[in-house]
Amino acid sequence: MSRAAVRFEAVVIGVSAGGLDALRAILPRLPENFGVPVIVVQHQAPGTNDFFARFLDQRCAVRVKEAEEKEAAAPGTVYLAPADYHLLIEDDRTFSLTLENRVRFARPSIDVLFESAADVYGPRLIGIILTGANDDGSHGLAAVKRQGGLTVVQDPGAAEVDTMPRAALAAASIDYVLPLAAIGPFLANLDKNGAFHSDGLVNSIRI
Amino acid sequence: MGKPAEDDKELEDLEVALLLEGVFRRYGYDFRDYSLAHLRRRLRHRLQSSYLPDLGAMLHRVLSDRNFFELLLRDLSISVTEMFRDPGVYQRLRTEVVPRLMTWPFVKIWHAGCATGEEVYSMAILLHEEGLLERCQIYATDFNQLALKGAKEGIYSLDQVRLFTGNYLKGGGRESFSDYYTADDDAVILKSWLKKRIVFADHNLVTDSVFSEVQMVVCRNVLIYFNRDLQQRIFRTFYESLCPGGILVLGTKESLQLSGMAELFEPVCPDEKIYKKVPQ
Ligand SMILES: C[S@@+](CC[C@H](N)C(=O)[O-])C[C@H]1O[C@@H](n2cnc3c(N)ncnc32)[C@H](O)[C@@H]1O
Numbered sequence: 268m269s270r271a272a273v274r275f276e277a278v279v280i281g282v283s284a285g286g287l288d289a290l291r292a293i294l295p296r297l298p299e300n301f302g303v304p305v306i307v308v309q310h311q312a313p314g315t316n317d318f319f320a321r322f323l324d325q326r327c328a329v330r331v332k333e334a335e336e337k338e339a340a341a342p343g344t345v346y347l348a349p350a351d352y353h354l355l356i357e358d359d360r361t362f363s364l365t366l367e368n369r370v371r372f373a374r375p376s377i378d379v380l381f382e383s384a385a386d387v388y389g390p391r392l393i394g395i396i397l398t399g400a401n402d403d404g405s406h407g408l409a410a411v412k413r414q415g416g417l418t419v420v421q422d423p424g425a426a427e428v429d430t431m432p433r434a435a436l437a438a439a440s441i442d443y444v445l446p447l448a449a450i451g452p453f454l455a456n457l458d459k460n461g462a463f464h465s466d467g468l469v470n471s472i473r474i
Numbered sequence: 475m476g477k478p479a480e481d482d483k484e485l486e487d488l489e490v491a492l493l494l495e496g497v498f499r500r501y502g503y504d505f506r507d508y509s510l511a512h513l514r515r516r517l518r519h520r521l522q523s524s525y526l527p528d529l530g531a532m533l534h535r536v537l538s539d540r541n542f543f544e545l546l547l548r549d550l551s552i553s554v555t556e557m558f559r560d561p562g563v564y565q566r567l568r569t570e571v572v573p574r575l576m577t578w579p580f581v582k583i584w585h586a587g588c589a590t591g592e593e594v595y596s597m598a599i600l601l602h603e604e605g606l607l608e609r610c611q612i613y614a615t616d617f618n619q620l621a622l623k624g625a626k627e628g629i630y631s632l633d634q635v636r637l638f639t640g641n642y643l644k645g646g647g648r649e650s651f652s653d654y655y656t657a658d659d660d661a662v663i664l665k666s667w668l669k670k671r672i673v674f675a676d677h678n679l680v681t682d683s684v685f686s687e688v689q690m691v692v693c694r695n696v697l698i699y700f701n702r703d704l705q706q707r708i709f710r711t712f713y714e715s716l717c718p719g720g721i722l723v724l725g726t727k728e729s730l731q732l733s734g735m736a737e738l739f740e741p742v743c744p745d746e747k748i749y750k751k752v753p754q
Binding site (some may be wrong): 273335336337338342349352355356358360363364365367368379382386387389451 | 483509515516552554701727732
């Protein structure tokens with residue numbers, strides 16, 4: 268299937284250990300009017316405030332903020348899951364938070380976000396797993412694929428911590444394995460309608 | 475390729491709706507306006523844990539088997555909590571809210587969705603230290619009877635005590651936290667005098683009628699499970715149960731703004747989500 272035909276509606280990103288550097292490498296590459304919302308679960312210690320979101324916001328053209336309960340996911344915005352809550356997305360594209368138990372030791376959990384986003388966006392979702400020291404996200408990425416979405420994993424050979432990308436590679440069929448430096452430009456290639464600009468770039472880095 | 479997936483989703487949504495309708499008509503518990511993303515997760519979890527083939531089978535099972543219903547009820551009631559969760563809130567309660575509570579001769583407090591009681595006992599300790607407990611009556615309610623039973627006992631596992639103690643100190647605690655419990659091998663038992671001013675009761679926010687006039691409503695991390703319509707209904711319920719100038723305390727990630735009810739309450743401490751009822 269040609270990916271150029273698909274209009275993507277959202278990007279979800281899961282990242283754990285090494286996340287600050289990984290997100291700093293990707294998010295500043297996105298243009299201010301980026302066509303879709305980007306929803307991120309970065310594992311954090313409970314009690315952490317929104318420092319991380321503010322830090323990234325100062326360095327990005329897109330707006331970066333903590334996702335709020337009942338807020339609508341808007342294009343050109345990166346949403347980070349708040350510490351100690353799971354983040355979900357509803358059919359009407361608003362966020363929900365829950366205090367459900369940790370899933371595989373994590374709250375927020377990447378699996379929880381990805382599974383709910385897969386339900387909502389189906390084939391119009393891009394799921395990305397980056398560096399991390401556990402296997403959270405692998406079920407979630409498999410769910411993204413099951414619903415026909417596009418799956419991307421950071422090249423484990425070059426990841427700061429390779430456990431999470433490797434677990435994702437083992438659990439789901441992956442469309443693209445990309446070095447960190449290529450992920451920002453890859454996403455920036457989405458136009459304001461959420462379609463990939465030129466299929467050429469996409470195919471050239473396909474594994 | 476996209477098509478069958480969308481069909482599946484439509485079918486699942488229909489099955490979820492039928493299941494919730496069945497549960498409501500048979501048992502009177504109304505989950506129809508809970509967050510759908512949350513419900514999907516919890517129902518899938520139950521499908522797997524009970525080895526059921528699909529939601530149709532679950533509907534049949536829940537209608538004919540009360541024990542299974544109890545199980546489902548527990549799945550849908552997330553009772554995760556801790557003592558002095560969000561210590562900053564307790565600090566503000568001491569400095570900003572207690573002085574207001576002092577102005578009433580008698581203070582009634584409603585903890586809606588109290589789960590296993592940690593939050594209620596935290597409040598009792600705070601009120602005690604501020605010299606207010608004897609003037610207070612606390613109603614602590616939840617619709618999860620198992621959680622309520624735990625709340626009445628006030629026994630918590632020893633490995634949580636470090637967290638609780640840390641929270642207590644960060645929240646402005648003035649005594650030694652260990653004064654409030656006795657410890658045995660693996661549990662701590664809260665001192666029974668802490669319970670003197672607390673009444674625990676089974677109460678469903680969605681379907682039961684409102685409480686008598688109270689000076690403060692504490693409802694934290696309960697409304698996050700509701701959709702916007704239901705949130706609005708419950709905010710109106712709280713508005714009606716509060717006396718003039720009464721205080722509303724929400725979870726730190728809950729928002730009056732985004733649920734569209736900002737005109738009923740004005741902020742006292744916006745970051746800690748402490749509000750005050752505005753006059754009609
Ligand atoms: C996550 S706990 C919050 C506990 C505590 N307030 C806190 O913030 O730490 C949510 C509680 O809300 C209760 N709850 C959910 N729906 C309810 C309803 N309709 N009526 C009463 N309680 C409800 C659940 O049973 C659960 O114990």
